[in-house]
Amino acid sequence: MKILIDTNILIQLEDNKIIEKEFSRFYKLAISNDCKVLYHANAIPKDIERDKDIERRKVILSKLEKYERLDNCAEPSQDFLSKIKNEKINDQIDNRQLFQLHKGYVDYFITQDKGIHKKSKIFGINKSVLEVSQVLSLLEEQFTIKIPSHPILREHSLREIEKYFDTEFFDGLKTDYGVDAFNSWLQKCIRNDRKCYSLIVDKSLQALLIYNVENVEDHQLLNIFEKALKICTLKVSYDAFGIKLGELFLNKMFEYCINQNLKYLYLTVYEKHSQLIQLLNKFGFKRQDFVNPEGLSEIRMIKCMDKEKIRTESNTKQIHPFYYDSENVNKFVIPIRPEFYGTLFKDGKLRPPTLFDSAPDSINEIQGNTILKAYISNTKNKKLKSGDLLFFYSSKTNKVIEPVGVLESAQRVNNFDDLWRIVQKKTVFSQEKLDEMLLEKGELHVIIFRLITYMDKNISLAKIKQIDSFKNKIQTVTELKETDYLDLKNEGYFDKRYIIN
Numbered sequence: 001m002k003i004l005i006d007t008n009i010l011i012q013l014e015d016n017k018i019i020e021k022e023f024s025r026f027y028k029l030a031i032s033n034d035c036k037v038l039y040h041a042n043a044i045p046k047d048i049e050r051d052k053d054i055e056r057r058k059v060i061l062s063k064l065e066k067y068e069r070l071d072n073c074a075e076p077s078q079d080f081l082s083k084i085k086n087e088k089i090n091d092q093i094d095n096r097q098l099f100q101l102h103k104g105y106v107d108y109f110i111t112q113d114k115g116i117h118k119k120s121k122i123f124g125i126n127k128s129v130l131e132v133s134q135v136l137s138l139l140e141e142q143f144t145i146k147i148p149s150h151p152i153l154r155e156h157s158l159r160e161i162e163k164y165f166d167t168e169f170f171d172g173l174k175t176d177y178g179v180d181a182f183n184s185w186l187q188k189c190i191r192n193d194r195k196c197y198s199l200i201v202d203k204s205l206q207a208l209l210i211y212n213v214e215n216v217e218d219h220q221l222l223n224i225f226e227k228a229l230k231i232c233t234l235k236v237s238y239d240a241f242g243i244k245l246g247e248l249f250l251n252k253m254f255e256y257c258i259n260q261n262l263k264y265l266y267l268t269v270y271e272k273h274s275q276l277i278q279l280l281n282k283f284g285f286k287r288q289d290f291v292n293p294e295g296l297s298e299i300r301m302i303k304c305m306d307k308e309k310i311r312t313e314s315n316t317k318q319i320h321p322f323y324y325d326s327e328n329v330n331k332f333v334i335p336i337r338p339e340f341y342g343t344l345f346k347d348g349k350l351r352p353p354t355l356f357d358s359a360p361d362s363i364n365e366i367q368g369n370t371i372l373k374a375y376i377s378n379t380k381n382k383k384l385k386s387g388d389l390l391f392f393y394s395s396k397t398n399k400v401i402e403p404v405g406v407l408e409s410a411q412r413v414n415n416f417d418d419l420w421r422i423v424q425k426k427t428v429f430s431q432e433k434l435d436e437m438l439l440e441k442g443e444l445h446v447i448i449f450r451l452i453t454y455m456d457k458n459i460s461l462a463k464i465k466q467i468d469s470f471k472n473k474i475q476t477v478t479e480l481k482e483t484d485y486l487d488l489k490n491e492g493y494f495d496k497r498y499i500i501n
Contacts, residue, residue: 001035004100005072007047007093009132010039014063015056021094022136026110029139038106040437043093050089072101084119086330087258094119098415101125102248110135150347152363153207157193158186161478163206167235169237176270178294178364181190194232199254201363206240208233213262221302222288225261229257231267234276240363244425246279248369254305254321257489258497263306268292269299270369277301283371307500311399314407315387320371321452323389323406324500325489328386331480333470334375334447338397341427343368345403348454349395356387366474368396374426375447376437383408391459393474400463405449414443422446459488 005013012023030037045064051057076086076099085091094116101109102123111117120129130138131164147155150346164170165186174182189210210233219228231253234247252443257265267283269276277287277299285301292298303309307322315323336344342351346368367373390405413419414439420431423446430435440443464470469484488494 001030001033001108002038002070002106003030003035003135004038004040004097004106005067006054006109006113006116006408007112008112009043010044010048010064010067011060012096012132014060022132026132027141028135029136029143033139035139036068038165039064039067039073040073040097040100041069043096046242047090047093069237070100070106074105075099076460077239080123081235083122092434096128096223097440098125099168101128103192104167108135108138108370127143146259146260148252148347150252150300150369152346152349152369153197153248153252155195155197156209158189158196161196162190162201167205169205169208173233173235178498181294189232196233197249199245199363200234201240204239204265205237207236207245207249209235209253211253211256213260216420217463221264221266221300224266224302228264228290229253229262230261231265238394243363243392245365245368247371250279250283251321251371254303257305258321263304264302264319265305266300266302267476269301271299272353273383280319282319294313304355309499310500315389317408317450320450322498322500323404323452325389325485325494327482330383330385331391331482331485332381332384332388333391333393333474333480334377334476335393335395335474335476336375338394341392343428344373345451348402349458350398350402351396363427364371367428368427369451372407372453373449374423375445375449376423376427376429376434377443377445378441379443381477381479382478383479384447384477387412390447391480393457401459401464402454404455404498407453407481408447408450412443413446414438419444419446453491455497457493459493495497 009023012020012292013027016098027037036380045061047193048057048060051060067257073096076095080099080102081095084095086095094113097109098116098119100106101120102125107128109120110132111129112131117126117129149155165183170182177185194212196206196208196497198205198209198211209231210230214228214230216225216227219230221228231249234246234249253265256262262332267280276434280301280303283303288300288302290300310319310322312319313324338443341348343365344367347366384407386407386409388407391401392403392405393399393401413422416435419434419438423429423434427434434444464474467484467488469481470478472478
């Protein structure tokens with residue numbers, strides 16, 4: 001990205017006074033992400049030389065060398081100049097810079113000068129003439145890594161848990177890869193400040209995921225010629241084995257790939273890791289056998305995160321976290337009470353993290369960790385079928401629609417053993433509560449769905465009241481008409497990165 005800066009930006013960056021934070025933040029973000037911060041050699045120096053403060057003029061001119069000069073600048077054409085004022089020296093300087101953007105020699109021109117912003121509209125390039133606050137927002141959106149979060153997990157540097165390296169948590173990994181080799185690899189991760197997710201309960205490490213973005217020469221994946229996200233280590237202790245952290249970790253890695261526009265996710269496993277392999281198969285990872293440097297047979301499990309390469313047209317687990325939303329896919333809105341919402345959708349925006357998230361009661365709310373979840377109701381709706389889109393409405397207190405899911409199955413169940421087999425570790429209800437509900441109603445409607453993501457912006461009650469589909473005030477499972485869905489989609493409510501066109 002080529003960014004041309006005006007004199008007023010340069011002065012803010014280099015003047016002998018306290019720099020405003022957004023200016024320093026802009027420069028740091030731009031340089032650290034290989035953007036070119038340029039100045040016009042026939043404009044900036046001439047502008048600075050007009051400064052009556054001789055000492056400041058000398059200081060700023062001396063600091064120009066730290067910026068890259070825009071070479072081979074174009075002289076404004078007569079046609080360009082005929083549309084704007086060009087008599088005064090300050091106009092001439094502004095016009096020379098603006099013309100470089102007009103010619104496409106730079107991507108953005110950064111200035112606090114309102115007159116230049118006004119001129120840019122004449123040429124239809126005003127969207128590329130930005131103030132510092134605007135370019136800062138643009139750079140943060142493009143280059144700031146958005147780390148997926150979840151209340152029971154912490155994302156941090158591996159350095160923070162070095163004290164656990166000699167605990168029994170790592171014994172199995174050391175056996176698999178050799179004590180010296182694994183310890184050496186851990187120290188390499190420490191030196192490189194590798195990042196991880198961890199779950200620590202009562203000062204004991206219970207789960208760990210170490211990840212890293214790899215270049216082509218590092219991953220050497222067959223026929224993959226771009227960066228890939230590697231899950232370097234994924235381990236859950238036996239004490240935490242039943243709380244579905246595998247699904248939780250996978251969903252966070254899917255989200256990370258989408259945030260960073262990474263098209264491949266992979267990890268290596270041994271054949272004995274059958275349960276993990278089964279989980280990975282379920283969510284579309286493909287197997288690739290190889291022999292590792294130690295001469296042992298190992299397996300790469302690779303997930304393509306490029307939705308353009310998805311060939312099926314059904315909303316199956318294999319294409320998770322992406323989904324189809326064509327007119328052939330029915331859409332439904334499902335109400336859920338706030339007290340259940342907070343445990344089923346733990347990483348939603350409606351539920352802020354609390355001090356009790358690492359407590360056993362919170363950790364054992366397994367349904368908040370899973371990709372596959374259960375919703376139980378008395379609905380008589382018979383139109384629900386696998387692949388339908390589900391949008392969940394947090395009723396009473398919040399009164400907004402936020403989560404997006406895909407229906408796996410919908411069925412009526414009248415036998416408790418069948419009910420518990422279907423919903424265990426996926427539902428907010430205890431066995432006792434389900435038994436009570438089944439006894440009272442005779443049968444229950446069970447919806448199993450996959451949580452995909454959350455809306456870009458929640459659909460508020462005020463918006464809901466305007467939508468024709470919701471005349472019943474969403475008191476039961478409600479079909480969302482295709483016209484209403486398309487209106488919401490066009491208004492930017494859904495994260496289109498997850499949608500297959």
